[in-house]
Amino acid sequence: MQHHNSTESSARAFRAAVEMLATSRGGRPRGRRPAATRLGLTGGEEQHFMVAELEGRTSTGSVPHDLALVRRLASDEAGTFARVVGLAFGVPDEVVARVYTAEAMANPQIGAYVAETTTGLVVAAGAGLLTPGHLGIANVGTLPGHRGQGYGRVLTEAILRRGRAAGAHTAYLHTSDDTVLFFERLGFTARAGWTMLTAA
Numbered sequence: 001m002q003h004h005n006s007t008e009s010s011a012r013a014f015r016a017a018v019e020m021l022a023t024s025r026g027g028r029p030r031g032r033r034p035a036a037t038r039l040g041l042t043g044g045e046e047q048h049f050m051v052a053e054l055e056g057r058t059s060t061g062s063v064p065h066d067l068a069l070v071r072r073l074a075s076d077e078a079g080t081f082a083r084v085v086g087l088a089f090g091v092p093d094e095v096v097a098r099v100y101t102a103e104a105m106a107n108p109q110i111g112a113y114v115a116e117t118t119t120g121l122v123v124a125a126g127a128g129l130l131t132p133g134h135l136g137i138a139n140v141g142t143l144p145g146h147r148g149q150g151y152g153r154v155l156t157e158a159i160l161r162r163g164r165a166a167g168a169h170t171a172y173l174h175t176s177d178d179t180v181l182f183f184e185r186l187g188f189t190a191r192a193g194w195t196m197l198t199a200a
Contacts, residue, residue, distance in 0.1 A: 048180055050188035051172045054135070054164040059157055060185055064150045068118045070158040075106035084114060084125040088141025096139075100127070111162065115155040124151040128159040135163030137173040156186055 126140035
């Protein structure tokens with residue numbers, strides 16, 4: 001795949017990911033709202049655009065005692081990503097699978113990552129989407145029952161390190177009110193003047 005097409009594909013994937021899950025409430029949907037609302041497909045909740053510089057980053061906490069690794073999924077593991085993100089955000093797997101297809105995950109600029117425990121349980125997932133000089137972070141979520149233990153933070157930090165190693169100098173993301181503090185602790189700040197990538 002040519003670099004230009006990969007970049008456009010990565011940009012499209014980030015837009016789709018933002019449209020799909022950015023306004024969910026950090027994986028903690030409230031009430032019995034329709035899936036489209038929980039996923040942010042119908043709007044209605046303020047979005048925050050946040051950025052972080054990638055040079056000179058350090059870890060912001062300890063590693064959970066039973067975390068075995070954070071790894072990038074292969075394209076034939078798209079179902080695993082859809083399952084974990086779906087559970088984390090309280091939405092059907094197939095909604096996630098429409099964005100994170102095997103074809104999208106085969107794109108070298110789109111990385112779907114998971115955090116696994118020493119028992120092989122996948123407890124958190126998230127995506128990193130590279131464009132020249134920049135890394136989009138999307139759909140970071142942790143399974144209920146494993147939140148607040150550092151899995152999402154370690155996963156996100158691993159994605160940021162890998163983005164830096166791939167040449168990105170700045171990371172960016174969209175988030176809702178409920179997850180602003182989480183990303184601020186990771187060094188992200190709100191930037192009202194930035195805009196999301198536009199279609200080519």
